[in-house]
Amino acid sequence: MIAQIIFTVAFLSAAVFFAIQIKKIIRNINIGKDINRSDRPAERWAVMAKVAMGQSKMVVRPVAGIMHLFVYVGFIIINLEVLEIIIDGIFGTHRIFSFLGGFYSFLIASFEILALLVLVGVLVFLARRLVFGLKRFSGIEMTAWPKSDAIYILIIEVLLMSAFLTMNAADYKLQMLNFDHYVKAGAFPVSQFLVNLLPNTTSALVLIERGCWWFHILGIFAFLNYLPFSKHFHIILAFPNTWYSNLNAKGRFSNMESVTNEVKAMLDPSFTPPVAEEISRFGAKDVQDLNWVQLMNAYTCTECGRCTSVCPANQTGKLLSPRKIMMDTRDRLEEVGKNIDQHGKGYDDGKTLLDDFISREEIWACTTCNACTEACPINIDPLSIIVDLxxxxxxxxxxxxxxxxxxxxxxxxxxAPWKYSPADRLNWAKGED
Structure with missing residues (x-):
């Protein structure tokens, strides 16, 4: 009963703390201006299914794409067994879904194979960062924390998958020994190879099984609450981010309604522009001037560096890095959120996104080629922020x-962009037939 109470308290604490962090992030995103991205819903569902769920843009780089697919599918599906663990933890049961018989064996076997694939994928990612040192994982924006964050999350995944397989191996051995409540249930195509590495005494096996069980579930609770502080929050935000992504052609720029109304008024004296509810700023100086989709983009950025690696300005040695644009926007938004928590709305700390986080040199180095938006695996649009600045x-x-x-x-x-008078624009053709 004590174990059930401890588990229930841990579960509720993790859920409440996660909800508090999510509420803050939603509040921060809503600092941005409103924008309508609910049109063409059928296309949006298709884009989300293809890009977020189908990982279509990840596999453009096959090695990273396939390994990411292992980790993505494996980690998501394996965590279905968290439902069983939560029920077991609250009610004091053990493998409560074992009554499913053959289907339960299929599930556990699938989880184990996926856990192995997750381990393979994570180890490849660690090697790419620590051994091969891929260039796109470095840059002026990739300071100590972004680099450490990526390593931490990969190590956590290794530990969680290892605990899961070790737990199953100890459970399987206890089943074979017909010990206590460890009824024969499940299939263990991967963890069965770990059985001979475990001790033969039931007390030691129970200690290992229970220890790994607690480590696995508490690790998942901790992982859940680590996500809002990590670039890996894209695990959750990738789905709404792709759903609300820009469906227009990438070369099509948005017009500012206030400017459009002024032009209409000049062309048509009878046109009466609508009365603005508030005086808006032309473009963006700080995060409050961006729209909420742009701010959600900032929270969704995976810091993978694909955008920067294809940026022609960055390739020629200029200061611009599209990844830095997104990271700086997120950092500034987090700072504004903390100011709201400490001082309330309307507090001015004397800082702005432009100049204090993103320099003029960066925004004017951009060629507006859209290579960054095309390369992003979850449809983030750094160019829209650059253009607004x-x-x-x-x-x-x-x-x-x-x-x-x-x-x-x-x-x-x-x-025309040239200094010549419109009347002289055809001078080049004089004397020609």
Missing amino acids: RRYAVMEESNVAGSLNAMFSNIENNG
């Missing part, structure tokens, strides 16, 4: 390079 610099501050100001003036006066 540029809009603020241009439309609010007129703070751009002289060459760009000259281009804007030429477009305004001549209808």
